[in-house]
Amino acid sequence: YMLEGGELLFVAETEGGKVVGFVFGRREEDSAVIGWIAVHPEYQGRGVGGLLLKAVEDEARRAGLKTVITGTPFARSFYEKYGYECYRVERALLLELIGRTVNPPRDMDVRPLLLDDLPALASFMGDEEYLRFLMAYFSVYDSDPDMCLIGFRGKDVAGAVVGKRNEVYPDLVTLEELVVKDESYAYDMLDALTYAVSVKGYRWVGVRLPVRGLDEEELLRSGWKDAKLPSFWTRYHIRKHLR
Ligand SMILES: CC(C)(COP(=O)(O)OP(=O)(O)OC[C@H]1O[C@@H](n2cnc3c(N)ncnc32)[C@H](O)[C@@H]1OP(=O)(O)O)[C@@H](O)C(=O)NCCC(=O)NCCS
Structure with a gap:
């Protein structure tokens, strides 16, 4: 959920209440910026990451924000699967x-x-x-x-x-x-x-x-x-x- 000061935090829980993933971000002008997203290795590949992204997007929409943005070294294909586009590459x-x-x-x-x-x-x-x-x-x-x-x-x-x-x-x-x-x-x-x-x-x-x-x-x-x-x-x- 959106915290005071424009910060954003969601966790994903199993039905038994075990936390298996989180996403952390912040609001910057009219964007939600994802700082870090991670899913427990045993729970990866089952859509948990997708649910976390959706939670951010829903919250951002509610807050009237226009875009969700992030930068990542590893997870480009993950974001693309959920309709994100890569608009710039800083190549090392x-x-x-x-x-x-x-x-x-x-x-x-x-x-x-x-x-x-x-x-x-x-x-x-x-x-x-x-x-x-x-x-x-x-x-x-x-x-x-x-x-x-x-x-x-x-x-x-x-x-x-x-x-x-x-x-x-x-x-x-x-x-x-x-x-x-x-x-x-x-x-x-x-x-x-x-x-x-x-x-x-x-x-x-x-x-x-x-x-x-x-x-x-x-x-x-x-x-x-x-x-x-x-x-x-x-x-x-x-x-x-x-x-
Ligand atoms: C990236 C991550 C959050 C995805 O979570 P997830 O719950 O596995 O994602 P979903 O199940 O919703 O989506 C799976 C898709 O993400 C992509 N994906 C999964 N693991 C990935 C990884 N380690 N790296 C890149 N892409 C990955 C694949 O395209 C996969 O699609 P497929 O199942 O059709 O092949 C998770 O793999 C993770 O925590 N990785 C380690 C931390 C990390 O890299 N965080 C991002 C840095 S900003």
Whole structure:
């Protein structure tokens, strides 16, 4: 039921009064936002989740709300079964490095990024992009200087990349910033980071899209997969318009 302050909570009970599922959410403007829904594993697949969704929808309608929305890494097909649509995907992709031969980029020389290199990078970046890059760089260069890389084509700076160890998942390094002088260098810079991460013995390298110069389909074709780690996942934005 709708709690004070616009919060929403329903539980599902068996006839014997055992709680086997719940849904928790809140009201935001003219939407009900589902924060969390779960059904006891032994009771999954029997329509309990569907009843919980219906309870939210009925309550939202009563309150005059227009939509039910949520974001989920795992349960997209569950929502779609009940008439919800996915209207946006925030894609996180992972490449597993264990058992994979990873090579450094062929046409680029790569080395750790030094403070002295920064002016050369600034020369091809906009102010805002440069500031974002500096923030990423300074947030990791103490702890992981070898995850900050600069690439050269001949004598020319081609781009730079900053990777960061995931705080929750210790076996993952994610790409924080990638800047390139020409978009065609983006994959080489990604390869440079992947190689450095692999040499360090991590299991995964991760990318949150969109990143300028990197194409989702291309990454999926070359072995990257949707991320479903506890702290790093592809988020499906889901909604249903109430009638
Ligand atoms: C997702 C969940 C709430 C669904 O509850 P449920 O009672 O099993 O759902 P229903 O029986 O009403 O619907 C079943 C449908 O949901 C989907 N579904 C069931 N389990 C699922 C799961 N673990 N992941 C994704 N979809 C699932 C299937 O499409 C299934 O349809 P089918 O039976 O025709 O194959 C439940 O599986 C659960 O608690 N999962 C773990 C927690 C979770 O992922 N919560 C959502 C994160 S926001």
